Amino acid sequence: MIWPVDLIIMLLVMVSGIGAIMVRDLLGAAVLFGVYSFLMCLLYAIMGAVDVAFTEASVGAGVSSVFFVAAVFRTSRRTKD
């Protein structure tokens, strides 16, 4: 419930979300998805949902980016769009 920070972070979330699907490189997309998840965690913390923020922090920082990188490592980085 801290609206100035909230507004800025929301803007950044939109930017990183658009970036994650627009980048023409799957590894870059995975990395940007990591940023998206960091910012989402901050957003939950600002709204006071501590447990959700904790889950998102551990999941986003620890696991999901690694899964994406592992999958890209096992397939290919190439994408047409």
Place this chain on the structure above:
Amino acid sequence: MQAIFLYASVFLACLMGLSLYRSVFGPTVLDRIIGVNAIGSKTTTLLILIGLIYERVDMFVDIALAYATLNFIAVLAASRYFQKKKGLFDEVEGR
């Protein structure tokens, strides 16, 4: 003090925007990783500042601790990708 913490967190959020520029428009993937690293380090501080604004720091400090320890796993994984598959551009089209 509350106002100081509020201004500090707003300032940090703006700085995150600057780092986000590097990670969205960075010419190579490694520049993006630098941006992610910078954003992660700012996030740790920002979480504790939010805790101070809520006046419940003892609850938020756990999240920040988890963040500080796990923040670099993604960086390690991405750098391990480059150590195994050499070459920065050869797989990516259009460069």
Place this chain on the structure above:
Amino acid sequence: MSANTKPDNPNNPIDYQAYSPFKPFEPPTPPERSPLPYFFTFCVCMITWLVLSGKFDLFHISLGVVSSAIVTYTSGDMLLRARRLKGLPGNWLRFIAYVPWLLFEIFRANMHVMRLVFHPRMMDLIDPRMFRFQSRLEDETARFIFANSITLTPGTITVYVSIFGKYTVHAIDKASGQGLPGEMEDRVGAIFGE
């Protein structure tokens, strides 16, 4: 030699021979497992638990004992590799004495990088370069502390440490790299009595 570490770009000024493809082959470890690392891990875990928990009733402390035992069982041999306690407390004390000097150096380094960042003619000031030097440190922990100290201090980043102690360092300008290996190596060596 099958792992090909040489990239295709011939114009790259970095010496790839510094990248040794060998893992250090440790001599086969003796079968006797010293209990000391496990005991040390247990004690450190218990102290950390007390700081983290903040509840000093019997139930939570017994939970802490169980958790420390689990961590000791799964990863008790990670934290400490030494088989004997000899010299360990002295190393720790000397390391703690090293930290303030390191903090001061880090502060100076940050001021240096800060001046570069805000300088309007920054492009003329910086002169990035890679160079290599041979360190005389033998102990792995000493090399680790030295490498991380280099990364944290004046305009230099450790790129690679070969198993023979050869450091590859990236420096942001001419002045930054000249002090290496200098006072810092002596101080790190002094911690471990080398």
Place this chain on the structure above:
Amino acid sequence: MEAILSSFLTKYNYWVFIGLVMIGMYALIAKRNLVKKIIGMNIFQTAVILFYVSIGAKQGSTIPILDSGHGHDAHHAVQAIDYINPLPHVLMLTAIVVSVATLGVALALAIKVHQQYGTLEEDEIAAQIDKP
């Protein structure tokens, strides 16, 4: 007019929700790459989670963890207005972990498709299926 405008302005967090849903949906429909589709699916998921969490927020209240460790002594009764609604948090907490598990399954499917067809692009896969 002003009433409508203010009713839109006070709900700016839902704008973000709508925007994220649109981004995720666009990636799901228009992107041909399977990993991009999976990222879009995840963005969609987090948008829904954000919607739930922002429904539960309350102005001027604190996080849903009681201040004193001995709440059952009840020197003063706990007022519901002082604490943020915990119910959406519970539902969404499990949803996040489940989303990671489904992400793992989706990536496993993508790896399997890549082993079979050698590509992640939808149209190339369709061309390979149609050919023989």
Place this chain on the structure above:
Amino acid sequence: MRFIALITILLMGGLLFYGLPDFPDWGDPASPASTHVSPYYIEHGAADTHAPNIVTAVLADYRGYDTMFETAVIFSAGLACFFLLRTFRQKSAETKLYRHIPTGVTLRIEKGGKTPAGSEEFEPIDSHWVPYDMIINMTCRLIVPFVQLFALYVIAHGHYSPGGGFQGGVIFGAAIILFAISHDLRSVFRRLQEKTAILLSAAGVLIYAGTGVLCLILGGNFLDYSRLAGLLGVDAVMARSHGILIVEIGVGLAVMAVMVMLYYNLSSAGRHDEGL
């Protein structure tokens, strides 16, 4: 295709935007979500379960049935990944690399050559394989025990601070993944085998369901922890608190094992020979 997608999402966004005035205000205490059942949880949660963190109380006690099946979903996701990717056939087409441990000489064995498998002196190494990096290895050796301890702390203190089985399990799994990234997949298999991981994940779900069944046997409803009071030797409120802890341990085990299984299968594409 892109044009149709744009039309569709603009239509959908327009509809959502049209419905915007009917959404409750942000931070409105009188919104429908905050008025029906949640005041009861907030006002009685701590008195009923001795857990100041209301989220944990609701998660594991009031809505424990829901959470049990969420855990089952995670477990089945791990199994699905296993059955999708895991291959047991040895691929012998490529060349293999072995290292003689006492001397450090690397052997390259072409297809059809005799491999020194089973010998004590040789160990297999990966085909595209990273040289030993001292700094990363050392850091991970220093970090991993603390991360594991922190994960256990998070599981054990879910009552008093944010945390619980889900978060702690993910952090513990992330610690193991960190070790796997810094070393290689084989050295992790020496510590946590695949079979053990699957058994652990099943055991986690079993602990959760078994607690419920135990309550059923003792004469209460499914997952009614206050029936455990006689077994644990405490009063009913503390029994609910301890019941929450037991259930959280089950959740943590399941989540940890599933995260590790997913990583094993994804990073090696099911072959379990060389990881990321």
Place this chain on the structure above:
Amino acid sequence: MSLLDIIATAMIALGLFFFLGGAIGILRFPDFYSRLHPAGKLDTMGQFTALSGIALYLLNDLSLGSVLTALKILLIVVFVFITSPTATHAIVDAGVRAGMTPWTKETREEGRR
């Protein structure tokens, strides 16, 4: 405002200044290797200073809880000092292995000509 508050505020401000330097340095420096210098050093120092300031602020009321929270914040600082150089090293090592050419004065002169 007590003296402790003033010191804490000054330290937080200094930390934010370091963060600002890091963010601008990442944008201004010419190539990947030199960008790592502000990213690796200034962010670490900023975190150290700001978190120490917050820990000092928490010592305003000397109770067990606040001291333990301050200790936890110091634990974060210790972890940051271990992990941040490692992350920097991992990135620069990946860059070298990927075959990235470092920017030097000479390449700049060639670019001018």
